Amino acid sequence: NCRQLTDLDLPEGLETIEQFAFSKCERLSRIAIPLNCVIGRDDxxxxxxxxTTVDLVGRIHNTVASLHLERWRNEMNEEINRINQVLPTTNADENESTEAIQQWIRSVxxxxxxxxxxxxxxxxxxxTILxxxxWKAKMD
Known part of the structure; x- marks a missing residue:
């Protein structure tokens, strides 16, 4: 029974979230999910x-920080933050939250x-240029 659960950080080693794992967690407002975690079903x-808030945890931020171009880093950070703007508008009764989270993780x-x-x-x-x-310096 998770009716009192409001905030949850899933461990980085978690591989799968099974069907109905958080079903009817009516007070759950924030969850942190490892990037490589598979969300089993739409429900x-x-x-x-x-x-309303889903965070990606793990090495995602190190990966983004190591991207070569600032534009890439900015785009990835925008994508990572996008779900928290999209999720509040979904309809929880129709499994839209799960679907939105799944699509978002695949996009990231x-x-x-x-x-x-x-x-x-x-x-x-x-x-190659180096x-x-x-080679040219050796020839001179």
């Missing part, structure tokens, strides 16, 4: 009308993957 947060993971790929390409290009400069 995980069924009837959680006060759930996709964006991180995209930026990591771009980051690797930039590093590869920079390495190698050419070193």
């Amino acid at each position: 995980v947060f069924y009837n959680c009308p006060k759930l 993971i996709r964006q991180i993957g995209h930026y990591k790929t771009q980051h690797k390409e930039l590093l590869k290009d920079a390495t 190698e050419l400069a070193l």
